[in-house]
Amino acid sequence: MRQRLFVFLTIGFVLLPCSAEAQRPRSSDQAQTMFRRMDRDRNGVIDKREAPAKLKAMFGDWDQDSDGKLTRSEFESNFSKRRVRGAASKPGEYVAPAAKQERQPEALQAGDRAPDFTLPRVGGEGTVKLSELYRDKPVVLVFGSISCSPFRQRVQQVEQLYQQHKDNANFLMVYIREAHPDSKIQVKTAAGEEELQTFVQTNNLALRREHAATCERTLSLSFPTVMDGVDNRVNAAYAGWPIRLVVIDTNGRILDPGAPGPQGFTPDKVATWLKTLR
Structure with a gap:
């Protein structure tokens, strides 16, 4: 059977209690x-x-x-501001309302060409171009933000997949606008200490870079991270907010457009695709 290579695009944005269900007061x-x-x-x-x-x-x-x-x-x-599922699980944390205006209309279907992009790296110089990643092996792009509790929980599964499949697939996180701006979250500082920080909306690249670096550090993510631009073009193209998984093949076509998160953010489904590459 012919082996297929895929690019996995994980768009993780910021919303759920990012969903209506988790937001219900x-x-x-x-x-x-x-x-x-x-x-x-x-x-x-x-x-x-x-x-x-x-x-x-x-x-x-x-x-x-x-x-x-x-x-x-x-x-x-x-x-009334706290979520039903208790996303503010650590003392002092606070979950602000979801920025629902960030949600974009569904635009991509299976078979569509994946919109290409070039975005700046968070932890260093240079940029990453999507079309260069899916040339020879799958790519898992993780789009998200730290203020989305389901994302913070489920991206750990993506990190496990990276450790298991990094020889067969490229992984890349794309940090986008916050799902729950003004939320207060316990994070790990650059000095290695834990503290509560408030995450306002990222309306400029400097702040977005800072949030993305904190996200990497706090969640112990080892795969590279890039940032969506101030025009938020990538989020708009993939309707990724709040979180989403999109599968792209090595021809640059959408294999699976996924479904809106958080329910649609399913690392187990990505794991199934990755197993076909062995």
């Missing part, structure tokens, strides 16, 4: 129930003594008037 009734449980002395406010550990870690952010107490209004307002 908890009900007001649920917030009120939790507030009543925490307000043990029934005085209509929650102080730090009553707050559970996770709430204590975020207390300063939730206490909008800094009076050392959370009113019902303060609690419900901040509660």
